[in-house]
Structure formats: C-alpha cells, structure tokens
Amino acid sequence: MxxxxxxxxxxxxxxxxxxxxxxxxxxxxxxxxxxxxxxxxxxxxxxxxxxxxxxxxxxxxxxxxxxxxxxxxxxxxxxxxxxxxxxxxxxxxxxxxxxxxxxxxxxxxxxxxxxxxxxxxxxxxxxxxxxxxxxxxxxxxxxxxxxxxxxxxxxxxxxxxxxxxxxxxxxxxxxxxxxxxxxxxxxxxxxxxxxxxxxxxxxxxxxxxxxxxxxxxxxxxxxxxxxxxxxxxxxxxxxxxxxxxxxxxxxxxxxxxxxxxxxxxxxxxxxxxxxxxxxxxxxxxxxxxxxxxxxxxxxxxxxxxxxxxxxxxxxxxxxxxxxxxxxxxxxxxxxxxxxxxxxxxxxxxxxxxxxxxxxxxxxxxxxxxxxxxxxxxxxxxxxxxxxxxxxxxxLGMPTYEEFYSEELFESIEEYIGKDQSEYRVVSIAMHPTIAQFNGFYTLDTYNNSYPLEYKQRFREIIAPELDKNPTLESYVDTWGGRLYMYVAELGKNYIFKKNSNEVLDNLNINTDALRELGGDYVLSALPIENHEENQLAFERSFENDESIYKIYLYRVEGEPWYLR
Incomplete structure (x- = not known):
C-alpha cells in the first residue's frame, strides 16, 4: 500500500x-x-x-x-x-x-x-x-x-x-x-x-x-x-x-x-x-x-x-x-x-x-x-x-456579508411594515442590487438588457443631476446598463461607509417622475440635507455594529402608486 x-x-x-x-x-x-x-x-x-x-x-x-x-x-x-x-x-x-x-x-x-x-x-x-x-x-x-x-x-x-x-x-x-x-x-x-x-x-x-x-x-x-x-x-x-x-x-x-x-x-x-x-x-x-x-x-x-x-x-x-x-x-x-x-x-x-x-x-x-x-x-x-x-x-473593500448587510436591511423592512411587493424603492449612494438581494422591489437596477422605454422614463427622474455632470450624462445615454439614481457630485462612486463625511445638500431629482414610476421610498447611504426640496420626508436612519452602512430612509411624499 x-x-x-x-x-x-x-x-x-x-x-x-x-x-x-x-x-x-x-x-x-x-x-x-x-x-x-x-x-x-x-x-x-x-x-x-x-x-x-x-x-x-x-x-x-x-x-x-x-x-x-x-x-x-x-x-x-x-x-x-x-x-x-x-x-x-x-x-x-x-x-x-x-x-x-x-x-x-x-x-x-x-x-x-x-x-x-x-x-x-x-x-x-x-x-x-x-x-x-x-x-x-x-x-x-x-x-x-x-x-x-x-x-x-x-x-x-x-x-x-x-x-x-x-x-x-x-x-x-x-x-x-x-x-x-x-x-x-x-x-x-x-x-x-x-x-x-x-x-x-x-x-x-x-x-x-x-x-x-x-x-x-x-x-x-x-x-x-x-x-x-x-x-x-x-x-x-x-x-x-x-x-x-x-x-x-x-x-x-x-x-x-x-x-x-x-x-x-x-x-x-x-x-x-x-x-x-x-x-x-x-x-x-x-x-x-x-x-x-x-x-x-x-x-x-x-x-x-x-x-x-x-x-x-x-x-x-x-x-x-x-x-x-x-x-x-x-x-x-x-x-x-x-x-x-x-x-x-x-x-x-x-x-x-x-x-x-x-x-x-x-x-x-x-x-x-x-x-x-x-x-x-x-x-x-x-x-x-x-x-x-x-x-x-x-483595498479596503467590504466582505460579502458587509456588502449585503442582511440584518440592517431586515430592520428597514420591519420598520416599513408592509409586504415588500407593495412598495417600490430606489437607492442613492449605493448599488441598487443590495436592496434587491434583501428582497426589496427596486425601480433602479443594473442589467445587461431591459426595456428601452423604461430607461427613458427612469432617466426623467435623474435628468436634473445628469445635466450637472456631462460624464454621467454620457455614461447613461451611450450605455445605461447601470440605471442608478446618479448624483452629480458623487460621480460613479457607489460605496459610502457609515464613517463617510459626505453629505448631499444639493440633490435635485424629478420627484414627480419618481412618483409616477411608482417610487415610495428612497434608501440613501448618505444624508440628504435638502430632502424637503425634493419632496422627500425623512423617516429615520438605520445602522448596527456589523454593517458598514448607515442607511437613511426617506418617504416619497404624495399619494403612493398602489392607491392611485
């Protein structure tokens, strides 16, 4: 042997x-x-x-x-x-x-x-x-x-x-x-x-x-x-x-x-x-x-x-x-x-x-x-x-568990208190697939292919921000696989940890277009100081010891899509 x-x-x-x-x-x-x-x-x-x-x-x-x-x-x-x-x-x-x-x-x-x-x-x-x-x-x-x-x-x-x-x-x-x-x-x-x-x-x-x-x-x-x-x-x-x-x-x-x-x-x-x-x-x-x-x-x-x-x-x-x-x-x-x-x-x-x-x-x-x-x-x-x-x-990137932060998003789901199929969310300053992974129904996404008509409708939401940043505008219009809630001052940066000093105080989105598409909530990894100007009502923030994020939850003001 x-x-x-x-x-x-x-x-x-x-x-x-x-x-x-x-x-x-x-x-x-x-x-x-x-x-x-x-x-x-x-x-x-x-x-x-x-x-x-x-x-x-x-x-x-x-x-x-x-x-x-x-x-x-x-x-x-x-x-x-x-x-x-x-x-x-x-x-x-x-x-x-x-x-x-x-x-x-x-x-x-x-x-x-x-x-x-x-x-x-x-x-x-x-x-x-x-x-x-x-x-x-x-x-x-x-x-x-x-x-x-x-x-x-x-x-x-x-x-x-x-x-x-x-x-x-x-x-x-x-x-x-x-x-x-x-x-x-x-x-x-x-x-x-x-x-x-x-x-x-x-x-x-x-x-x-x-x-x-x-x-x-x-x-x-x-x-x-x-x-x-x-x-x-x-x-x-x-x-x-x-x-x-x-x-x-x-x-x-x-x-x-x-x-x-x-x-x-x-x-x-x-x-x-x-x-x-x-x-x-x-x-x-x-x-x-x-x-x-x-x-x-x-x-x-x-x-x-x-x-x-x-x-x-x-x-x-x-x-x-x-x-x-x-x-x-x-x-x-x-x-x-x-x-x-x-x-x-x-x-x-x-x-x-x-x-x-x-x-x-x-x-x-x-x-x-x-x-x-x-x-x-x-x-x-x-x-x-x-x-x-x-x-x-x-490189200081997140682990698998940190990236998806399941416990943190569970607490957001519990706070909202409704079945996830009954409302739609978008994400700011983070990848929308994090919300998707955690069961949320998202209006933003990253996919190889999706309907052109939807891209055109979603673009209306972020048009004011794209107008401020020609690089982002070209990125969306010539390709558009990443259909994100872009913010001009953030560029193509999608990971912001809870120790970040960044603050959004000049955000300008077309909230009417977001509401028309069915948007109910905004999940942001950064605080939106001028949220009222964008017809967003601040609900509360979420964080825990395990997650790298601090998520700020905003409700889109106005009648929700499922009651119209």
Missing part, C-alpha cells in the same frame, strides 16, 4: 503540488465563508443577485417577468435555465454556490491548460507550473468556464481533429458538457468560430474534410443555441420589448485614443480577462526570441500566437474607434452585440506563449532550468497575490 502511494506521489507529485497550491488559493472561501472579501464590480453588484433572484422566483422555464425589478424585468434578460450556476444558486446559499463555482473554475482551468500544454512541451514542471499560474488568474467570477475552460475546450477539439472519430468518448462527452458551464455570447461564439476556421483551412490544405471535427463544432454550437433559447426566442420570434441596447452609442474614440487603447489592452489586458502578463510573461517572451536568434531557431508557434494576441488587442481597440460608428449606426447587430469580446481569448494565448518561451529557455539557456523554475514561482506569486480575499481586503 505504502509502495503504491509512493509511486503515485513520485509520478504525479507535480500535479499534487499544483492542486495543493490551488487548494490554498481557494481556502478563504471555505474558511471565512460570508466573511470573505470578493469582487464587487460585475459580481456582487450584479450577477450574484441576478442568480439569487432567479433562483428564488422559481421561474426557470417561464417567460414571465420578474416583478422585483423595474416593475417587471423580462425573464429573457436573465440566465438560461440550462446554466449550471442557476442550479447551484437554487440548491445552495449564494456564497456556497459562489464557492463551488470558484472551485470548478480553478481546477478546470488547471487541468485544461495542463492537458493542452502537454501536447507541445515535455517538461512536466513547466506544464504544471504554467497551468497553476493560469488557474489562479483573476477571472471574471460569474464566467465560470467561459475563460478558464477555453484551454480544456481547445485540447478536446485538437484531440478530435487529430484522432477524428477515434477520439475517446469521454472527450466528446466533456466537450458537450462545457456549454452548461460557460457563456456562448461572452467567449465561445468566437472560439467556435475559430474552430470552424481551422476545420475550413484543414479542408482546403489537405483536400479532405474532417467530419468529426465539423460535427464537434456543430454539436457544441447547437447545444449553446438550445441552452440560449430564451434569447433567441426574444430576438427573432417574439421580442416583447425593445431593449435599451438598441440605443447604445458606444465607440467614439479618436484614432490616437484607439492606438492608446491598443497598447493598454496588449500590455495590461481588460478587467474581465487580466492575464497578469506585463512584468514577467512579456519580458520572458522577449528574452526567448533573443535566445532563439542566437541559437538560429525559428519559434514559429510562439511568434504566431504573439501576433494573434496583438491582432485581438488591435481589433478590441478599433471596435471603439469613432470610424466604426458608420457601421454601428446602420447595422443593428453591430451596435447591440459586442464583437470586441473576442479579446477574452487573450489569457489562454498568453499562457501558451509563456510556456513555449520557458521551454525554449529551459533547453537553450545556461542555468535555464533554474531560471525557469524561479520565473514560474515569481508568476505564481504575482497571481496568488491577487486572490480575492487578499486583494480586496488590501
């Missing part, structure tokens, strides 16, 4: 060590639970609440509206019932579901990259080291396998490309399961398009078609289309509403601004797909090319992948160039669908490049093995340092 364990450790110690590192990386979620610091942007301020609302509504397959948000949020704007995260949030508490998602993401990212790199590199330490660094990247949490699962998907497609119908059945099965753990619109529509291009190029080059590869691409695409049936139904069969995305007006960068955006994305990446490649990976790739030149080598694959990533950054930058407005203004799909998101393929490509560069140094540089091990350790440390708990605790 001990001999068998010894053999397993001897043969797979690199994998076991990598899994141990990932387990330590994940440990804050399991040890701290709701006291963990996790990302706010496009996470606690949105996706976690969307999943929770959908899970609690029970409207998985229904096309009915969710009444909790904007007097009726179209069901098609939320996750599909075939999204595995919906069921995690249905079966478990939100933080537990989040932890499960993080665990799947990290281990799938590791093993997928490991299997992929093993095709090109024989050093198990390079393969394991680069794979564990990739697995610890600060992926967008709600993406699950949308980015982290790309190496696994690529490995499976290459396996089917090489072996055709002889590829193992479990490769096919895994490939067909990935759609339930990932997002088609975010990444896989582009990834599958590239797989289709590879199939077509192979057909032209080798004069025969690989029908197994074609079937794999077609089957995976079909599963994604079935999974996203609600969006397809809404777009092409029964739209039901005109989305606010139809009025998007993004992309007015000058040529110089576009060039700067290219270099910014190529060198540092995007907030949702950061590869943390600036200070170690890029220099290593540069050194690898120098070593290749001195050794008269042709690192063709490394050069091709580097140029591919440069092309992705260039496409991303030019998508926001003012010259593209001609196309976007005349082709609805170009305006409503973000084709620049192909840059989400960046992290996978950067880490393949990193592994190839390290392999070149390993073989052709004096003391190469020692240098490579040190570089891998340095990169792993740099990404581990961005672990959510470490990063957001360091």
């Amino acid at each position: 001990s001999s068998a364990i010894s053999n397993i450790f001897s043969n797979y110690k690199h994998i076991l060590m990598a899994c141990l590192v990932i387990a330590v990386y994940l440990s804050p979620y399991y040890i701290l639970g709701e006291d963990t610091h996790i990302r706010v942007h496009d996470n606690m301020d949105s996706n976690i609440v969307w999943y929770k609302l959908l899970a609690e509504s029970g409207q998985f397959f229904s096309m009915s509206e969710l009444p909790n948000v904007i007097n009726g949020l179209p069901r098609s704007t939320l996750a599909t019932p075939f999204d595995i995260m919906v069921w995690f949030y249905t079966l478990f508490e939100p933080m537990t579901a989040y932890t499960i998602g993080q665990t799947i993401m990290r281990f799938a990212g590791f093993f997928g990259m490991y299997l992929l790199l093993r095709r090109f590199i024989s050093s198990k330490w390079i393969v394991a080291g680069v794979s564990v660094a990739f697995a610890m990247l600060p992926f967008w949490p709600s993406g699950l396998l949308s980015i982290a699962g790309l190496p696994l998907a690529l490995y499976l497609f290459l396996s089917i490309r090489d072996r055709s119908w002889r590829a193992p059945w479990y490769h096919w099965l895994t490939l067909m399961l990935i759609p339930f753990f990932s997002n088609f619109i975010l990444t896989f529509v582009f990834f599958l398009g590239l797989m289709g291009v590879i199939w077509l190029v192979d057909w032209i080059r080798f004069k025969h078609s690989n029908w197994a590869l074609f079937t794999a691409v077609a089957a995976m695409t079909t599963i994604y289309l079935i999974k996203n049936y609600m969006i397809i139904y809404s777009m092409f069969i029964n739209s039901g509403f005109t989305s606010h995305r139809d009025a998007l007006d993004l992309g007015h960068n000058s040529l110089m601004g576009t060039i700067r955006l290219f270099f910014e994305n190529f060198l540092t990446g995007h907030t949702h797909d950061m590869a943390i490649h600036t200070y170690i990976i890029l220099p290593v790739i540069g050194i690898a090319f120098v070593v290749a030149i001195f050794n008269r080598l042709r690192p063709t694959l490394l050069a091709s992948l580097l140029l591919f990533n440069a092309a992705l950054s260039l496409w991303y930058a030019f998508w926001y160039w003012e010259g593209w407005r001609i196309v976007k203004d005349n082709v609805m799909l170009a305006n409503t669908f973000n084709f620049s998101r192909i840059h989400f393929l960046d992290p996978m490509v950067w880490y393949i490049c990193f592994a190839l560069a390290l392999w070149l140094l390993w073989k052709h540089l004096r003391f190469g093995k020692t240098i490579v091990v040190l570089l891998i350790i340095a990169q792993c440390v740099s990404v581990f340092w961005l672990n959510e708990e470490l990063k957001y605790e360091r």
